[in-house]
Amino acid sequence: MAKNNANIEEYVDQDTNANLDAKLMRQSWLRMLWVQASFNYQRMQSSGFLYAMIPALKRIHKNKTDLSASLKLHNEFFNTSPWLVTFMMGVILAMEKGKQPLETIRSFKVAAMGPIGGIGDAMAQLTILPITASIAASLALDGVGIGPLIFLLMFNLVRFAIYVPIFNYGYKLGLNALGMLQQQSKAFSRGATIVGLTVVGALTASFVRVKLGLEIPLTGSVLNIQQDVLDKIMPNILPLIVVIGCYKLIMRGISPVKVMLIMIIGSIVLHYLGVL
Known part of the structure; x- marks a missing residue:
């Protein structure tokens, strides 16, 4: 009599000669x-x-x-x-x-x-x-x-x-x-x-772009905060900060969709404020 397949522990037929071509x-x-x-x-x-x-x-x-x-x-x-x-x-x-x-x-x-x-x-x-x-x-x-x-x-x-x-x-x-x-x-x-x-x-x-619009007028010239200060400290430091910030938010349990919405809304607000 065949065993109930719900309780079977070993195969009934022990033939190992199947041809898997x-x-x-x-x-x-x-x-x-x-x-x-x-x-x-x-x-x-x-x-x-x-x-x-x-x-x-x-x-x-x-x-x-x-x-x-x-x-x-x-x-x-x-x-x-x-x-x-x-x-x-x-x-x-x-x-x-x-x-x-x-x-x-x-x-x-x-x-x-x-x-x-x-x-x-x-x-x-x-x-x-x-x-x-x-x-x-x-x-x-x-x-x-x-x-x-x-x-x-x-x-x-x-x-x-x-x-x-x-x-x-x-x-x-x-x-x-x-x-x-x-x-x-x-x-x-x-x-x-x-x-x-x-x-x-x-x-x-290479692909994360952040451009500050903040400038400080000086006598006979203009000091660009991003190019003349931040990039002198470390090139592409702003993209790095943005990526790290997104990573921290995700690690705190915020979903990637919400992080993208925060970035979109934040970029729009900062643009109209003249920061970006």
Whole structure:
């Protein structure tokens, strides 16, 4: 008699000879591009993750009880970096093919979601996105009309250069992935964050513009507060102050939307007062 899939701990069919060919694997990681298509606040990315896993799971689990248990497992809460999610997918497919106990697979998912999310966010949001966006923005400011297309091309070329190899690497790594991830995630996240903050600092100086209208008339000349005083202390000190001020407001719990409204209203008021 088949076990109830709600209580199953190990797969009934322990055959590990399922053939996950290149075509099937390609279909799986391509589907993972839609991992956030059904994003919701109950299970986050679970629907998208399950959708990507289904073709391989059907090939691995011929027993209906096993397939049902696996589908149920991968429809549980799931949320990680969309950039590095294929690494987890590769590892989990290796575990599924090896018919590891369901609790082992679940434990890996729970343990790896956080580190991979941290690494992916630091790498994508703080490093690759600012770099590619700043290059495209510079081109657009110079009158290059295809600047946005260049951004999309660069951004996605970098993404796919990471997306596919880490899927294959995760599949080959299998069960050893968790230990490696725990050892390297902190150092990798720190390195990516440092690079990202360096880029953000460069963007602050290049793209944040603040121009004071305050001048002090002197005998035979005019003293411009910004050019002759503040910029002499440190070039672009005003953009830095604005960025730090926005950061402090966000860290105090004020939403980014409210910070933008404060900046807009404040800029209008200060302009009419002759300060900006």
